[in-house]
Amino acid sequence: MPIRNNIEQDGRERVLDIRGLTVGFERDRQMVPAVRDISLHVDRGSTVVVVGESGSGKSVTSLSIMRLIEYGGGRILGGEMRFRRTGGNVIDLAQASDETMRQVRGAEIGMIFQEPMTSLNPVLTVGEQIVEAILLHQRRSAPEALKEAQATLDRVRIPDAARVMRRYPHELSGGMRQRVMIAIALSCRPQLLIADEPTTALDVTVQAQILHLIRELQREMQMGVLLITHDMGVVAESADRVLVMRRGDLVEENETRALFAAPAHPYTRALMAAVPKLGAMSGTDQPARFELVREQLVEPAGAPVAMPDDALDPSTRSVAPALSDAPAKKPDVVLSVRELVTRFDVRSGFFSRVRRRVHAVERVSFDLYAGETLGLVGESGCGKTTTGRSLLQLVQPDSGSIYFDGVDLARRDRRSSRLLRRNIQLVFQDPFASLNPRMRIGDAIMEPMIVQGIASGRDAQRRAATLLEKVGLDASMARRWPHQLSGGQRQRICIARALSTDPRVLVADESVSALDVSIQAQIVNLLIDLQRDLGIACLFISHDMAVVERISHRVAVMYLGQVVEIGPRRAVFENPQHAYTRKLMAAVPIADPTRRRHAAPPLVELPSPVRDVGDEPVVAPLVEVGPGHFVARHWVGGSY
Known part of the structure; x- marks a missing residue:
């Protein structure tokens, strides 16, 4: 039933007005509230951003607006959600019928989900899924819907949209799948767009373009946007107002500039302290820990527990200083990579012949020193993950x-395989997927020790308990299962497991990209501490330039499978020589709303790494432009 139409304030038409929303989930025959008495509003043409850690209730709030929470075991216990439809009438989404919600979802309220692979239908092509949304909600013929679907893909900057229309979701990269999700959400030009972590899987350059695209479409359609994110740079770049949530409660709400200038709540101040800021390391050569308050230094041993707000006050800070900038003797080379090439065959035709190849890694060379972190950065498809996986075979x-130790691991003989498995360990991006759900935490940590013959029985249990304490967890957690832990705790478990064989090299592949800012800061601090204590060399693969600046001694930038710039972190970040490096740094969102960009960065799509058989790419040699600073002099993006 429509309710009163007047949801206007200060002359601005309000698209969404939520009053006293409470949402709960049933557990052990009791209703446990996940969101308590939340009130917020979104005006036409404005962007409201909700921030907070995992479990704060951000996604529950967004799913409640779409009434999808009911399909996940949740229930709206109280409150009203007034939404202005396209025709101008206002309905209460909390009381709307299922038929009304089917008309509203997708057509008048679009939603970009956080995980595109689980949100897209794996048995339908990309084109079929976009056409389905257009045919369902708009009066278009099939040819018109097909044309509109391709135009929508062009709008979200997907190259060769006609070809992508015929592909299935599993054939696309994570960033490409996210852009498809955005295209589906925008295909019917909704009144309200709900974006749940829409740029988490995207590189900084694509992220900047997507944020600019959403702003452009917002201005064009006067669309309200409710954005959920943990990236404070995205908040500063996009938000008109910011809402901060903590454990189901709304703890602070303010205009963006006012909140960044003077956060009032201790929890908000704690979040701001954990935000990596590009340029914060200027003038230094060594990595430095984040300045975190006491609650953030070590996660609770069990499920998150309530902490008094004064525990978050900056006056209680326990801050570790930056690592010393004092000169030290030249460390030993632990790993030396020379002319590494990795390609993947693309078969096609009736006889499935190899006609094309993906040139993922092309003649990559670098040295990794004991006790140093080499940051490896670049966009999706540049070859950084393949480089890390090639090192581990x-x-x-x-x-x-x-x-490694004079042995060529690429030979794959018995000696090289034994050295590889024991001395080089990998920390994956998704800690939940990399842990066996049927294996207790202690067993997961002990397994590599037992396989390598390092320890067994009680000795292995003691070592596992020591490793848990070393990564900031309680030894009693060895009896728990992966699903009983938070994301940050699972990532600590993965680090403990990687350390179980006493490795000399750690490959961290996007190991903090999916974590909340405070948990991300904890993991970065942990890696810095472990490196200082154990002397481990680390290859840190990431697309987050601010985190790479914080943790790295040296940085290598990859483009189309090639290293185009490598050198000391200070030299690369403060004096980037390659056009592609400058492009990456220019696209990083800055966590300062006073420095908001109003124009989109120049759009330069990465060329495809797929080439015909026999079509070899040209690899430009690296030229030294400073002490240890090398740059490839070749044409990139229209300039040198």
Whole structure:
């Protein structure tokens, strides 16, 4: 039933007005509230951003607006959600019928989900899924819907949209799948767009373009946007107003500039302290821990527990200083990579012949020193993850050498395999997917020790308990299962498991990209501490330039499978020589609303790494432009 139409304030038409929303989930025959008495509003043409850690209730709030929470075991216990429809009439979404919600979802309220792979239908092509949304909600013929679907893909900057229309979701990269989700959400030009972590899986350049695209469409359609994110740079870049949630409660709400200038709540101040800021390391050569308050230094041993707000006050800070900038003797080379090449065959035709190849890694060379972190950065498809996996022989390199202790690991003989498995360990991006759900935490940590013959029985249990304490967890957690832990705790478990064989090299592949800012800061601090205590060398693969600046001694930038710039972190970040490096840094959102960009960065799509057989790419040699600072001099993005 429509309710009163007047949801206007200060002359601005209000698209959504939520009053006293309470949502709960049933557990052990009791209703446990996940969101308590939340009130917020979204005006036409404005952007409201909700921030907070995992479990704060951000996604529950967004799913409640769409009434999808009911399909996940949740129930709206109280409150009203008034929404102005396209025709001008106002309905209470909390009381609307199922038929009304089917008309509203997708057509008048669009939603970009956080995980595109689980949100897209794996048995339908990308084109079929967009056409389905247009045919369902708009009066279009099939040819018109097909044309509109391709135009929508063009609008979200997907290259070769006609070809992508015929692809299935599993054939696309994570960033490409996220852009498809955005295209589906915008295909019917909704009144309200709910974006749940829409840029988490995207590189900084694509992220900047997507944020600018959403702003452009918002201005064009006067669309209200409710954005959920943990990236404070995105908040500063996009938000008109910011709402901060903590454990189901709304703890602070303010205009963006006012909140960044003077956060009032201790929890908000704690979040701001954990935000990595590009340029914060200027003038230093060594990594430095984040300045965190006491609650953030070590996560609770069990499920998150309530802490008094004064525990978050900056006056209680326990801050570790930056690592010393004092000169030290030249460390030993632990890993030496020379002319590494990794390619993947693309078969096609009736006889499935190899007609094309993906040139993922092309003649990559670098040295990794004991006790240092080499940051490896670049956009999706540049080859950084394949480089890390090639080092561990998870994908077989086509050529090149990987020397460890004088042994070429690329030979794959018994000695090299034994050295590899014990001395080089990988921390994956998704900690939940990399832990066996049927294996207790203690067993997961002990398994590599037992397989490598390092320890067994009680000795292995003691070592596992020591490792848990080393990564900031309680030894009693060894008896728990992966699903009983938070995301940050699971990532700590993965680090403990990687350390169980006493490795000398740690490969961290996007190991903090999916974590909340405070948990991300804890993991970065943990890696810095472990490196200082154990002397481990780390290859830190990431697309987050601010985090790479914080944790790295040296940085290598990859473009189309090639290293185009490598050198000391200070030299690369403060004096980038390559056009692609400058492009990456220019696209990073800055956590300062006073420095908001109003124009989109120049759009330069990455060329495809797929080439015909025999079409070899040109690899430009690296030229030294400063002490240890090397740059490839070749044409990128229209300039040198």
